[in-house]
Amino acid sequence: MAQLTRYQKKGGFLQLLALIEGSGKSKQENFLNLIGQENKAWEKTLREKSLSIEKIFSWPQEALAEVFAVSQPMTVCILLLGFEQSRRDKIFAMLSPSDKRKYQSIMEEMKPSTAETNTAAMKLISEVRKMLTEKSLQIEKYDAALLIEDNIEEKIDADTGVFEVQALKEELTPEKSNAPAEKSGHGNKVDEQEFSALRRRFQIVASENAQLKSEVQGLKSKLEQIKRIA
Numbered sequence: 001m002a003q004l005t006r007y008q009k010k011g012g013f014l015q016l017l018a019l020i021e022g023s024g025k026s027k028q029e030n031f032l033n034l035i036g037q038e039n040k041a042w043e044k045t046l047r048e049k050s051l052s053i054e055k056i057f058s059w060p061q062e063a064l065a066e067v068f069a070v071s072q073p074m075t076v077c078i079l080l081l082g083f084e085q086s087r088r089d090k091i092f093a094m095l096s097p098s099d100k101r102k103y104q105s106i107m108e109e110m111k112p113s114t115a116e117t118n119t120a121a122m123k124l125i126s127e128v129r130k131m132l133t134e135k136s137l138q139i140e141k142y143d144a145a146l147l148i149e150d151n152i153e154e155k156i157d158a159d160t161g162v163f164e165v166q167a168l169k170e171e172l173t174p175e176k177s178n179a180p181a182e183k184s185g186h187g188n189k190v191d192e193q194e195f196s197a198l199r200r201r202f203q204i205v206a207s208e209n210a211q212l213k214s215e216v217q218g219l220k221s222k223l224e225q226i227k228r229i230a
Contacts, residue, residue: 004038013045013152014133021051021125024118041159045152048145051125051132053079055143057087061094063142068099071127077103078112078120 007016020028028050036043056067057079068076080088080103092100112120131137132146139146149155 004035004042008153008157010151010153013049013156014148017046017050017148018129020046021129022122024122041156045156045159049148049152051128051146053121053124055146056124056128057083057091059142063137064091064094066137067124067128067131068095070131071124073103073106075120075123077106077110078117079124081107081110081112082117 007013020031023031032043032046035046057064059067080091083091092103095103128137132139132148
């Protein structure tokens with residue numbers, strides 16, 4: 001995904017997240033893998049912050065009650081039919097007797113297709129995402145990992161350097177070989193020299209990354225000063 005930069009601005013993360021959540025599971029995975037090829041920090045954060053039916057239905061009774069209150073019973077029932085009976089019973093136990101009867105009555109007459117189930121999943125996720133965006137659902141009380149900070153794009157970009165340095169560190173770490181170890185002292189000396197050179201390269205990259213982060217922060221401060229003057 002060569003166009004990730006268009007989302008690296010305020011509000012861009014939510015736009016990209018909505019695009020991913022509005023796709024089917026297969027497309028989501030392909031999309032995230034493409035993002036990971038370009039930027040591992042963005043892929044990791046998108047996976048952590050994205051909603052799924054599994055995450056939503058793992059929330060406690062109070063949270064599910066808020067979700068069900070704004071969702072169409074038909075949508076919820078289609079999704080419940082895709083669960084095992086034990087999991088379905090656990091959710092029913094959270095409902096009032098009247099709501100339980102209502103959902104069970106609807107489900108008795110339904111045989112949703114795979115396409116209908118996928119559509120219902122995306123619809124519910126979209127509704128919950130709207131609740132989170134409007135802050136009508138206080139997600140920090142139920143699943144703090146899903147909370148999206150106002151400056152999340154800056155935070156991810158700051159983490160990007162850490163991921164790149166870590167990847168380089170892993171790349172530079174000598175791989176264990178199944179081949180018999182050389183008994184020659186000369187061979188070991190060469191290995192040590194090569195690893196020392198690679199370690200120096202890693203230290204240089206880490207230093208450059210820290211310097212770039214400092215320069216970016218300085219430019220941001222100057223930009224804020226210019227905005228205030230203007």
